[in-house]
Structures are given as structure tokens and as C-alpha cells.
Amino acid sequence: MLVRIVKMGFYKRNIETFLSTFNDNKQYIRNFNGCIFLELYRDKNNPTVFFTYSHWKSEEDLESYRKSDLFIDIWSKTKPLFSMPAEAWSVDKMTTLE
Template sequence: MLVRIVKMSFSENSINNFLNTFESNKNKIKNFKGCQLLELYRDKKDPTIFFTYSYWDSESDLEQYRQSELFKTVWSQTKPLFNAKPEAWSVDKIESLK
């Protein structure tokens, strides 16, 4: 299982635009081939910082998403809203306790 973590920072006046974009596209992303989970988090201390966690069956599934029209559309709407360069990590899930 591949986990993709993306940290994004927005100016305060762009947050609603970001949240609207996420709301409009979250089910499309979650239903993309190979996506098992999509989560959105907001930093407790800095409400302008958000994280997405997405779980993918494989690196190739994530790459297919990143090359898709869906990603290009979402990213083109989100990218202008950033107030800092986004950071992203692809990590292997080793263990999960519930």
C-alpha cells in the first residue's frame, strides 16, 4: 500500500475556494482506479495549512491519477491558491493498528 501525503498552505482568503474544489472533486478522486482512501486534515495551530492523505494500491495507480485529466483539472484550480510551495511524500504503509 502506497500512501501519498501532501501538505498545502493557503492564504486565508483562498481557503473557501480550496475547500469548494476539494468538495467538488473528492468522490471522483476517491473513485479513481487504485485509490483506497482519501482524507483531508487541517492543522490545529495554523488553520491555513491542510494535508491530504491518499492510499493507493500501487505507485503506478498514483502515477496514472497524476497523469489524468482529473488531476490536471483539480491541480489547475488549486495551485493558484497556494501561499507556499506544496510538499508531497510517497511512503509505504508498514503497519496500522486499530
Template sequence: MFVRIVKLSFAEENIEQFLANFETVKQKIRNFKGCQFLELYQDKNNTNIFFTYSYWATEDDLNNYRHSDLFKGIWAETKPMFNAKPEAWSVDKLESLA
């Protein structure tokens, strides 16, 4: 399993639309084969910056999602709302304390 972190920065006027779109697709993303966990965060100081955290069983699962019609549709809807280039990291979780 590994974690995918994506930083998304939106124009202020697009935040409400992004959140509405996320609401409609979040279960589809979470239920995509290999996705084990999904969270959305909003920066406390720069409220136009969001982060998604998703856990994937394998890199192939993430790549299958990234090449799916679901992702292509989400990306087509979301991309015009950005005010900066998205950044993404794939990381291995080394420790987790609850």
C-alpha cells in the first residue's frame, strides 16, 4: 500500500464549484478498485489550497484510476478551476500512530 498526496490550488471563485464536484465523485473515487482510503483537506491559512490523500493497494491500481474514464471526467471538470499547477507525490507510509 502507498499514499498519494495531491495539492490543488483553486481560484477563489471556483472553490464552491470544486467542493460540489468533489461531493458528487468522492464515493466513485473511493470505490475504485484498489482505493482503500480517501480524504480531502483544506489549508487553514490559504483556503484556496486543498490536498487529497488517498491510499492505494498497488501502483497499478493508481495508474488504472489515472487512465480511467472516471478520472478523465473529473480532471476535465477540475482542471479549468486551478490557479496554479497541481503537485502530486506518491509516498510509502512508514509509520502510523493512532
């Protein structure tokens, strides 16, 4: 399993547009082949910063999503809203405690 974390900063005026785009597409992302988990977080200290947190069965599944028409469409609507370059990390989960 692969965990993908993406940090995105938005201009205040663009936050509602981003949230609308995310909400319109979150089920499509979550149901994309290989995606097994999806969450959206908002920074407590800077409300213009958001993080997506997703789990993928494999790196190939994530890459398939990143090359898909769905991702290309979402990214083309989201990227112009940024106030700073997005940052992304692909990590392996080491430990989970519940």
C-alpha cells in the first residue's frame, strides 16, 4: 500500500471554488481503481492550506490515476487556484495504532 499526501495552498478568494471542485469529484477519486481511502484536511493555523491524504493499493494505481482524464480535469481546475506550488509525498505506512 502507498500513502499519498498532497499539500496545497490557495488564495482566500479561491477556497470555495477548490472545495466545490473537491466535493464534486471526491467520490470519483475514491472509487478510482486502486484508491482505498481518501481524506481532506485543513491546516489549523493557516486556513488557506489543505492536504489530501489517500491510500493506494500500489504505485501503479496512483500513476494510473495521475494519467487519467479524471485527474487531468481536476488538476486543470485546481492548479490555477494555488497561492504556492503544491507539494506531494508518497510514503509507506510503517505503524498504525488505534
